[in-house]
Amino acid sequence: MASSCQRCGAALNIGASSCPSCGAPVAPAAQPxxxxxxxxxxxxxxxxxxxxxxxxxxxxxxxxxxxxxxxxxxxxxxxxxxxxxxxxxxxxxxxxxxxxxxxxxxxxxxxxxxxxxxxxxxxxxxxxxxxxxxxxxxxxx
Ligand SMILES: [Zn+2]
Structure with a gap:
């Protein structure tokens, strides 16, 4: 299951700690x-x-x-x-x-x-x- 950024909706890389698009931090809940x-x-x-x-x-x-x-x-x-x-x-x-x-x-x-x-x-x-x-x-x- 791919996850997406809570702020801008961009797709997140597996294990990413921040959004590659807007830089928003990824909450543990958004970890795949x-x-x-x-x-x-x-x-x-x-x-x-x-x-x-x-x-x-x-x-x-x-x-x-x-x-x-x-x-x-x-x-x-x-x-x-x-x-x-x-x-x-x-x-x-x-x-x-x-x-x-x-x-x-x-x-x-x-x-x-x-x-x-x-x-x-x-x-x-x-x-x-x-x-x-x-x-x-x-x-x-
Ligand atoms: Zn984002």
Missing amino acids: SNIISALCYLGFAITGIIFLLVEPYNRDEDVRFHARQSIALSVAWIAFSIVMGVLIAVLPGPLSHLFIMLNRLGDLALAILWLFLVYQGYIGNRFRVPVLADWADAVPF
């Missing part, structure tokens, strides 16, 4: 929401929660979606790590080694998904990850 949407994922649930609480970002529906999905991804990753950790500890030798491998593959897949979502936020696409997006909708704020 796609940058903030990408930032929602950078600190996982922490940045997700921050951007759901901090004005004016928490009034932007794109930002809200990505913030919630970031929280959902974090919860899924933590849950996955706990389940795998328990299985690795409890299962006998050979099976334990299998789950150590599965754990690494899962971490790799989640890291790739995380990177993909940073990019989806950046291009302003509300990409809904199956299941995770439903969890995201359930975030109560």
Whole structure:
């Protein structure tokens, strides 16, 4: 989503701190929401929660979606790590080694998904990850 100057209406460059046409300072509210949407994922649930609480970002529906999905991804990753950790500890030798491998593959897949979502936020696409997006909708704020 491109933003425009509050005073003269000229198009603003991404991340610009002042208007290239009239020189008016750009308020944080006028910062493109796609940058903030990408930032929602950078600190996982922490940045997700921050951007759901901090004005004016928490009034932007794109930002809200990505913030919630970031929280959902974090919860899924933590849950996955706990389940795998328990299985690795409890299962006998050979099976334990299998789950150590599965754990690494899962971490790799989640890291790739995380990177993909940073990019989806950046291009302003509300990409809904199956299941995770439903969890995201359930975030109560
Ligand atoms: Zn201007």
